[in-house]
Every structure is written in structure tokens, then in C-alpha cells.
Amino acid sequence: VPAYRLSDTYSVPPAGLTFITSTTFSAxxxxxxxxCFTASFTNxxxxxxxxxxxxxxxxxxxxxxxxxxxxxxNYSAQNVxxxxxxxxxxxxxxxxxxxVVVNDTSRDYAQINVYGPNLARPTLARTTSASSLSSGFxxxxxxxxxxSTAYDGFTLYPAAGTFTGSLWxxxxxxx
Amino acid sequence: xxxxxxxxxxxxxxxxxxxxxxxxxxxxxDQQAAAAQQxxxxxxxxxxxxxxxxxxxxxxxxQTAILANPATVTLAQVAxxxxxxxxxxxxxxxxxxxxxxxxx
Numbered sequence: 001v002p003a004y005r006l007s008d009t010y011s012v013p014p015a016g017l018t019f020i021t022s023t024t025f026s027a028x029x030x031x032x033x034x035x036c037f038t039a040s041f042t043n044x045x046x047x048x049x050x051x052x053x054x055x056x057x058x059x060x061x062x063x064x065x066x067x068x069x070x071x072x073x074n075y076s077a078q079n080v081x082x083x084x085x086x087x088x089x090x091x092x093x094x095x096x097x098x099x100v101v102v103n104d105t106s107r108d109y110a111q112i113n114v115y116g117p118n119l120a121r122p123t124l125a126r127t128t129s130a131s132s133l134s135s136g137f138x139x140x141x142x143x144x145x146x147x148s149t150a151y152d153g154f155t156l157y158p159a160a161g162t163f164t165g166s167l168w169x170x171x172x173x174x175x
Numbered sequence: 176x177x178x179x180x181x182x183x184x185x186x187x188x189x190x191x192x193x194x195x196x197x198x199x200x201x202x203x204x205d206q207q208a209a210a211a212q213q214x215x216x217x218x219x220x221x222x223x224x225x226x227x228x229x230x231x232x233x234x235x236x237x238q239t240a241i242l243a244n245p246a247t248v249t250l251a252q253v254a255x256x257x258x259x260x261x262x263x264x265x266x267x268x269x270x271x272x273x274x275x276x277x278x279x
Contacts, residue, residue, distance in 0.1 A: 021184040027176040029194070029202065036184035056213065060205075067181070071201060088223075089273075090216075096208070153184070159209035162176075169184065 015173050017045065022168040027053065030157035033169060034067050037118040037152050041171030046112040048129075048156070050165030052103040057159040060097040061112070063123060063145050064153035071096050074146050082138040098125060098143025103158045106133035114154070122146045219275040226266045226278055233263045 018041070025031050037044060050059065062069040075095040081088055092099065101110040110129035117123045123145040131137040145151075156167070177191035179198065194202060240256050262279075269275060 021182055021187065023180065023182045023189055025177075025180045028180045028191075029178040030180070032179065032181045034181060034183050034185075036182075057209070069201075092212075096205070157205075159213075160206055 015175055017170045018173050020044075020169040020171055022166065024166045026164045027162045028164070029162050030155055031167065032064060032067075032069075032153060032155040033167070034064065034153040036154075036169045037114070037150075039118060041173055042116055042119065043172040044114045044117065045170045045172065046110075046114065046154070047168040047170070048101060048110040048112060048165070049107070049167070050103065050163040051107050052105055052158055052163045053161035055104050057103040057161065058099050059101045059103040059108070059110075059156055059158055059163065061100045061125065061143065062097050062155045062157075063117060063147075063151040064155050065149065065151045067153070069155050070145070070147065070149075070151070072147070075143065076146065077141055077143045079139060079141045081140070083134055098145060099141050100125065100127045100143060100156070101129040101141070102131050102133060102137065102139050103161075103163060104131065104133045106131050106137070108133070117151045117154070120150050121148050123151065222275040222278050223270070226270055226275070229266055229278070230263070230270075233259070233266075237263075 020036050021033060023031065023033070048059070052059075062071065062075075064070065073094045073096050075098045076091070076093040077095065077099045078091045079089060079099065100112050102108050108129060108131045110127050113126045115124045115126070125141075125143040125145075127139075127141040127143070129139050129141075131139065178194040179190075179192050181190040181192075182188075183190075236259060240259075243252070265279070269278070
């Protein structure tokens with residue numbers, strides 16, 4: 001069965017996880033997706049696969065509307081990470097982005113669930129990641145964008161350097 | 176290689192281009208902020224490692240105190256051990272509460 005796309009003309013998309021768009025990028029400083037958050041779905045999943053150009057960085061996310069990133073200091077984030085026997089946690093407030101996943105020279109995968117981005121209420125994102133950093137590295141994040149505005153897209157970018165990889169965006173359709 | 180990759184989910188069109196001057200300025204601000212935040216995180220991680228190393232060393236120090244003969248322990252040794260235990264408690268409190276701004 002071919003994947004449903006927003007440009008297709010089905011009267012009702014199939015239930016379940018519905019493919020919206022995907023892209024690949026090479027040595028990019030940022031990747032933006034416009035028009036992926038719509039009234040068709042409430043919640044979304046972004047699958048992320050990347051390798052960074054430099055060590056010790058994070059991949060960060062901003063909400064986007066009408067092709068413009070929201071760079072206001074209205075983001076916060078909480079993480080739990082595990083490396084070896086150590087488990088640590090940290091909270092970041094009044095940020096201009098939300099952290100979503102490690103960005104290192106390792107291969108980093110993540111599933112970023114985004115809750116209600118196209119609704120006029122604060123957006124939450126929950127990331128679970130799998131990194132090959134240090135022979136296996138866990139980093140989970142909750143990100144909050146505390147603005148009651150509807151957004152139609154997002155930007156992911158490395159804190160420093162560039163990244164190379166792919167992303168896929170899906171919508172959760174309940175019925 | 177492109178600074179910016181933009182995907183239009185409605186049309187499937189992909190645009191690759193260099194930063195605009197405004198985006199380049201924002202990028203510079205972002206990188207400066209990220210570097211400052213990373214410096215703070217590095218300092219906290221260094222302090223955490225120091226406290227954990229002190230805790231490991233304290234195991235051996237305390238074992239020596241435990242095995243000491245009470246009949247021959249001096250007042251100065253008792254006072255020294257009380258100070259050592261207080262330092263160890265502070266270190267544990269800092270690790271538990273995540274107060275890693277210093278190691279004392």
C-alpha cells in the first residue's frame with residue numbers, strides 16, 4: 001500500500017501513524033520543515049538519524065510558523081542521561097530552543113514526539129534517543145515551548161558545526 | 176553542503192541555501208550562548224568527578240579510622256575524623272542535591 005502524503009487526494013487518510021515527509025541533508029547547519037504540522041493531526045513523531053561534525057554538542061529544536069523560527073526565550077527542557085554507571089539529570093529554563101538529542105561525531109538516532117504543535121497552546125516534545133557515543137549513550141529529553149500559538153513547522157540545528165543525516169515526519173491519526 | 180535545508184511538507188520542495196545575514200547573526204548568537212552553557216556544564220561535570228573521586232578515597236580513610244584502637248586514639252585524631260566526616264557528608268549532600276557549583 002503506498003504511503004499517504006498530504007498532497008494525495010484521499011478523502012480520509014488511513015488511521016495510525018501516517019507519513020508526512022522526509023529529507024536527507026549533508027553538512028548542514030540547520031534543517032527546517034515547513035507545513036508539516038496541520039489540522040490533519042494533533043500529535044506527531046519525528047524520526048531522526050544524524051552524525052555531527054564535532055564532538056560534545058547537542059541537537060536543538062525551534063518551533064516555526066510561516067517559515068520563521070521562534071527564537072524567543074520561551075523554551076525549557078529536562079533531561080535524564082545514562083553513560084556507564086552514571087545517571088544524571090538536568091533542567092534548563094528560559095532557553096531560546098529546546099534540546100532534543102545529543103549531537104556528536106557518533107551516530108545518533110532519536111524519536112521526537114511532538115504534542116499539539118498546531119494547536120494554540122504550549123507545545124511539548126518528548127525525545128528518546130539512541131547514540132553510539134561511548135559504546136552506548138542514553139539521553140532522553142522533555143522540551144516545552146510555553147507559547148500558546150499554533151506552529152506549522154520546526155527547525156533542528158546543531159549547537160556547533162554541522163550535521164549529516166535524515167529525518168522522517170509522521171502524524172498520529174486516531175481514527 | 177548548505178547552511179540551510181528547508182523542506183516544504185505541502186509540496187515536497189527542498190530548498191538548500193546559505194544563511195541570510197539575519198540567520199548568520201542568529202547563528203553567531205546561538206553558538207556563543209551554546210559555548211557559554213557548555214563551559215558551565217563542563218565545570219559542573221568536573222566538580223562531580225572530583226566529588227566522586229573524594230568519595231572513593233574516603234572509603235579507605237574511614238576504614239583506617241574504623242580499625243583504629245580506641246584506647247590509643249588521640250583527641251586530635253578524633254577531631255580530624257569528625258572534620259573528615261563532615262566534609263564527606265557535604266560532598267554526598269552536593270551529589271544528592273546536584274549542588275555542583277563547588278566541591279567544598
